[in-house]
Amino acid sequence: MSGKLYIVPTPVGNLEDMTFRAVRLLKEVDLILAEDTRVTAFLLKHFEIQNKMQSHHKFNEHQRVESVTVRIKAGETIALVSDAGTPGISDPGFLIVRECIRQGVEVECLPGATAFVPALVDSGLPIDRFCFEGFLPQKKGRQTKLKELAEETRTTVLYESPFRVVKTLTQLAEYMGDNRLASVSREITKLHEETVRGTLKEIISHFSEKEPKGEFVIILQGKNH
16 A cells, blocks of 8 residues: 555444444554544454554644654555544544645545434434534633524534533523424444434433433534424
C-alpha cells in the first residue's frame, strides 16, 4: 500500500458490527491513531490485531497533525479510529483529514458504524431531510442554538450524555413546546438498547423516573409538521 490515511469506523457497542475490511486494514497499516489507546487495545485484542498505536485525541490533535502527514507522505499507511463510531463525527478527525487533503495526501474513509443513523431510522420521524447538530454548546451560544432549532423545519439530530439528557430535553421543550414529537435512543447496538418515542413531555417523564444510562441520540420533529 502506498501512503494513505484510512478513516476506520469501529462499533458503537456491538463488536459484531466491525467489518471484515476494517479488521484487515487495522492489521496491515503501519500505525493506528487511537482516541484512547486503552479502548482501542481492547478492540484490537478481540480481533487478534497486533499493531503499533499512538494516541490522537482532541487535546493533542493540533500537535500530531504535522508529524502524521510527514509520515504518510514518506509512504506509510496510517489508520485513524475513535473510541466508537466514525472518526470526525463528534470525535477527533476533521483537522487531520483537512490537512492531508491540503497537502495532497490520499484519504479514504470506510463505511461503518455511526450512532445517529440507526437512531434516525428507528425514530419514525421524517428522514428524507435532516439536520445533524451533534452536541449542543454547553454555555456560550446555547440559547441562541435552541432558538434556532425551534424554527428548524427538518428533523434534527442531537447527541447527549446521560448526565445532561433530562436537562437538555427540558430546555428543548421550553423552546419548542412540550408537545413536539421526538425519539430518544440510548445504548445503540448494546444489550440494553432502548428507544423511547412520543412528545417531549412524555419522554422527559420517562427519563425522570428511570435513571438515564448510556450515550443518547435525540431525534426531534421539525417545526410545522
